[in-house]
Amino acid sequence: MMKGRRFRYLAQGILIVGLLALYWVYIEKADSLPKDEEILAQINAGLSDAEAVEIQDLLKLDAGHGVAPFLTAGGEYGVSYWERHLTGWKVIHVRTDGEPRIWMLDPGDPSSFHITWNMNPDRDIETLQYYYIRERGYSSSGPEEHYVPGIQMKVEASIKGKSYGAMKIPDDWGQALTLSDGSEPPGNSIWENFNPGIHSTFGWIPLDKEGNEVKWENRDxxxxxxxxxxxxxMQMLDQYHVEQGLY
Structure with missing residues (x-):
């Protein structure tokens, strides 16, 4: 009887130790952020011509997603997207240009959308203006008529002293994105397969310290x-056309 009890206690002890070890190996490893060397290795393994040489940061967007801006051997400013898995953080997207783009963590939930960027400071950019624009319009189908009111929303981000960043889109952008613009098929949600709509535009304008537009040329x-x-x-815009409502 005593031997049987001891055996059960021993088995339970081994099970508890095993579970703790499993937790340590998988859960703790997944929760801890990767070191720069690991980030570089994953970026260069995924995109061999990235030639990433320096990790600038790793910005956590939520419990399971992050952005790691980096520098390349050729002097470019890139962006990588990361996702947390059971065995740790894994790179899921790398791009060697740092132009502003919107990462839709959950395409069905606009509140999860983040603008990401990494701009070369040699281009004299100090402020990035971001826009969500929806043109006004009108459509009809038989007896049904649909009027689309115009929307223009702006938010700014300073890159003075830091070339990179990640910004969750404002709440009012998210609310505006859930409004129909009349371009989706009847009965379907625009979030089934995300499309901002034929009337909608995400855009940006780079400004210098005087508030003047900086000429921008796309690079390979x-x-x-x-x-x-x-x-x-995100579409490249200019102040004149935005002010005139010409998108």
Missing amino acids: SSSYTVGNVRDQH
Whole structure:
């Protein structure tokens, strides 16, 4: 009887130790952020011509997603997207250009959308203006008529002293994105397959310290993606056309 009890206690003790070890190996490892060397290794393994040489930071967006801006051997400023898995953080997207884009963590939830960027400070940019714009319009189908009111929203981010960043889109942007613009098929939600709509635009304008627009030229870049990453383009705008309502 005593031997049987001792055996049960021993078995329970071994089970508890095993569970604690499993927790340490998997859960704790997954929760801890990767070191710069590991981030560099994953970026360069995923995109061989990235030639990443320096990790600037790792910005956690939520419990399971992060952004790691980096520098390349050629002097470019890149961005990588990271996702937490059971065995640790894994890179899921790399791009060697740092132009502003919107990472839709959950395409069905606009509150999860983040603007990400990493701008070369040699271009004299100090402020980034971000826009969500929806043109006004009108459509009809038989007896049904649909009026689309115009929307223009702006938010700014300073890059003085820091070339990179990640910004959750404002709440009013998220609310505006849930409004129909009349371009989706009847009975379907625009979030079933995300599309900002034929009337909608995400855009940006780079400004110098005087508030003047900085001329921007696109450069050759490369990218790598694994899995279903929704990375939304932001259109280059200019102040004159924004003020005139010409998008």
